[in-house]
Amino acid sequence: KAGVTQTPRYLIKTRGQQVTLSCSPISGHRSVSWYQQTPGQGLQFLFEYFSETQRNKGNFPGRFSGRQFSNSRSEMNVSTLELGDSALYLCASSQGLAPPGETQYFGPGTRLLVL
Amino acid sequence: AQSVTQLDSQVPVFEEAPVELRCNYSSSVSVYLFWYVQYPNQGLQLLLKYLSGSTLVKGINGFEAEFNKSQTSFHLRKPSVHISDTAEYFCAVSYQGAQKLVFGQGTRLTINP
Numbered sequence: 001k002a003g004v005t006q007t008p009r010y011l012i013k014t015r016g017q018q019v020t021l022s023c024s025p026i027s028g029h030r031s032v033s034w035y036q037q038t039p040g041q042g043l044q045f046l047f048e049y050f051s052e053t054q055r056n057k058g059n060f061p062g063r064f065s066g067r068q069f070s071n072s073r074s075e076m077n078v079s080t081l082e083l084g085d086s087a088l089y090l091c092a093s094s095q096g097l098a099p100p101g102e103t104q105y106f107g108p109g110t111r112l113l114v115l
Numbered sequence: 116a117q118s119v120t121q122l123d124s125q126v127p128v129f130e131e132a133p134v135e136l137r138c139n140y141s142s143s144v145s146v147y148l149f150w151y152v153q154y155p156n157q158g159l160q161l162l163l164k165y166l167s168g169s170t171l172v173k174g175i176n177g178f179e180a181e182f183n184k185s186q187t188s189f190h191l192r193k194p195s196v197h198i199s200d201t202a203e204y205f206c207a208v209s210y211q212g213a214q215k216l217v218f219g220q221g222t223r224l225t226i227n228p
Contacts, residue, residue, distance in 0.1 A: 004158070033215065043205065043218035056214040090158055100209035101147040101166040104216065106158035 001027060002046050004093050012113045017081040021110045025090030031055075031096025032074040033104060034066060038090040046089075049074055050096045078112075086114045104110035116143045119206050121219035129227050132161055136222045137190040138206030148189040149207040149216065150180055159205065176200070183186065201226045 005024045025032050045058040045060040049068035066076040088111050092104035122137040147166050151159040163174025168184040180191045206219040
């Protein structure tokens with residue numbers, strides 16, 4: 001079974017631009033979560049989607065948004081990019097039926113650099 | 116608020132030596148505990164998790180962890196490490212009512228030959 005895939009793997013943007021990252025979960029998984037990883041703040045939860053609905057949200061500004069499609073693929077968008085948005089963005093999928101002890105499977109991440 | 120503290124940011128050990136990576140959590144409710152490993156330029160891979168039952172949990176690659184409720188700890192151990200264990204290790208918790216993982220800051224394990 002294919003793992004979680006994320007595209008693109010690397011991205012360079014400039015301040016003020018917006019960016020869209022994509023995540024395809026493991027087949028059959030209906031929950032997709034997004035995390036931001038930075039050297040200073042570590043791994044922080046952004047949001048989780050299940051069956052096209054946002055089920056939980058972390059403490060990030062409204063510039064960070066996401067959505068999930070009927071095939072469970074998810075996108076996250078960051079508008080008006082700031083230098084501090086430079087990070088590794090990780091997507092994780094799970095079946096979503098029995099959280100929170102359910103295992104989340106992570107993709108390789110998208111590394112975003114904001115100049 | 117729930118939080119996770121990994122007591123060591125870096126742990127250097129010699130190959131074939133034992134290692135313990137320490138993790139403490141704070142929570143007023145029941146928690147589920149996880150250890151993930153991140154190799155360079157990769158995502159996170161689950162090593163093991165504790166949901167309930169036996170407090171000693173065995174995972175992949177020879178790792179194990181012990182849940183200690185009274186000390187709110189979930190330390191990761193391996194009796195003999197290999198060069199290939201060089202990576203960053205993250206302890207995480209999740210809990211009823213929250214569909215998310217709360218991570219520690221990570222411990223970088225370096226294996227010296």
